[in-house]
Amino acid sequence: MIKKALIKNIAEELEIDICRITDGSDLKKYREILKERKRSGLWPQPFTESNIDRLSKPSLHFKGLKSIIVIAINYNNSDKTNKYLSTYLSQKDYHIYLREVMEKMVAKIKAEINQDFKAKIFVDAAPFLEKALAERAGVGFIAKNSLLINPDFGSYIFLGEIFTDLEIEKDEALDLDCGECTLCLEHCEGDALTAPYQLEADKCIAYLTQKKGIIPPAERKKMGAHIWGCDSCQLICPYNKAKPINTKEELQYFDKDIEYFLKLRRKDPPEELKTTAIYWRGSRILIRNALIAAANLEKKEYFDLIKAKLADNSSLIRYYAAWSLSEIDYDKALGILKKHLAKETNEKVRAEIKRIILKHD
Numbered sequence: 001m002i003k004k005a006l007i008k009n010i011a012e013e014l015e016i017d018i019c020r021i022t023d024g025s026d027l028k029k030y031r032e033i034l035k036e037r038k039r040s041g042l043w044p045q046p047f048t049e050s051n052i053d054r055l056s057k058p059s060l061h062f063k064g065l066k067s068i069i070v071i072a073i074n075y076n077n078s079d080k081t082n083k084y085l086s087t088y089l090s091q092k093d094y095h096i097y098l099r100e101v102m103e104k105m106v107a108k109i110k111a112e113i114n115q116d117f118k119a120k121i122f123v124d125a126a127p128f129l130e131k132a133l134a135e136r137a138g139v140g141f142i143a144k145n146s147l148l149i150n151p152d153f154g155s156y157i158f159l160g161e162i163f164t165d166l167e168i169e170k171d172e173a174l175d176l177d178c179g180e181c182t183l184c185l186e187h188c189e190g191d192a193l194t195a196p197y198q199l200e201a202d203k204c205i206a207y208l209t210q211k212k213g214i215i216p217p218a219e220r221k222k223m224g225a226h227i228w229g230c231d232s233c234q235l236i237c238p239y240n241k242a243k244p245i246n247t248k249e250e251l252q253y254f255d256k257d258i259e260y261f262l263k264l265r266r267k268d269p270p271e272e273l274k275t276t277a278i279y280w281r282g283s284r285i286l287i288r289n290a291l292i293a294a295a296n297l298e299k300k301e302y303f304d305l306i307k308a309k310l311a312d313n314s315s316l317i318r319y320y321a322a323w324s325l326s327e328i329d330y331d332k333a334l335g336i337l338k339k340h341l342a343k344e345t346n347e348k349v350r351a352e353i354k355r356i357i358l359k360h361d
């Protein structure tokens with residue numbers, strides 16, 4: 001049995017903020033919660049695995065699993081964030097950063113105990129209940145906003161796991177919860193927190209900003225200024241007040257405003273964007289979201305920039321450019337859109353422009 005202090009000392013050397021250990025047993029409590037949600041139609045949700053066994057049996061992801069080292073790294077950039085991008089957006093993709101840190105950790109453990117062992121690293125990639133494992137390991141508790149909260153760092157933490165066949169002394173879960181507080185439910189911008197611990201993902205703005213394709217008008221309005229993610233349920237949380245600010249160079253905030261995204265060249269995105277955790281969705285969706293934000297904020301100064309997007313090769317961009325122009329300045333947009341309609345070939349874009357024109361006639 002490996003002493004957990006040995007593992008934690010290595011974590012500290014690598015500037016890992018939290019390191020706790022749990023075993024590889026099934027997540028029985030969460031299995032029951034998922035079954036209940038399935039019965040009430042609240043699960044599965046977008047972007048989630050639907051197989052309860054794969055979610056709640058960590059041993060299915062690693063043969064010979066004995067222990068799981070759960071690490072958490074503080075990403076608190078709440079002193080610098082803007083209204084467009086979630087605070088978790090760091091300059092380097094956190095998936096890559098955490099993976100590199102955990103690779104170093106495995107190498108150091110091997111050197112320290114002078115013994116080879118099997119290990120597999122996960123960062124937000126495997127379909128198991130990552131927050132439930134972290135809760136069982138004592139990294140924090142699952143809160144009413146469905147995020148994991150640590151008493152020292154709040155919910156501004158990235159999680160990563162090392163599955164291993166090493167037997168390591170384990171930690172206990174924390175005895176902590178939200179108490180009587182319901183602030184996040186009252187301030188949820190998307191009305192997605194419909195009950196404590198119950199996030200209806202398809203209503204959540206963070207999800208809407210990642211959703212592909214056409215977003216219905218009511219949901220566009222709900223997105224407000226958000227180009228990627230939403231932090232309202234974190235910003236309001238008392239556990240996040242006066243918490244240490246992240247000082248890691250790689251995890252500094254990717255501080256870009258709406259103009260940056262409206263001016264993105266789809267075929268030639270900047271290198272700095274490619275290293276972030278939002279690039280996987282592609283520039284088209286980021287531009288779409290910027291067009292929605294410009295419409296919601298009635299950004300008249302970008303009218304001409306948006307008008308130029310009616311010539312974009314992507315019908316999705318033309319669709320949102322048309323809508324955005326009409327929201328920013330309807331009278332000015334009307335003539336432009338009527339003229340554009342004569343040459344527009346995409347049926348969805350044509351239908352949207354006709355819908356906009358009909359509002360006037």
Ligand code: SF4
Nearest residue numbers: 188190204205230233
């Ligand atoms: S991210 Fe925004 S919309 Fe989603 S639950 Fe939190 S406050 Fe609500």
Ligand code: SF4
Nearest residue numbers: 143144178181184237
């Ligand atoms: S705002 Fe209150 S209820 Fe919501 S997660 Fe924070 S402590 Fe829990």
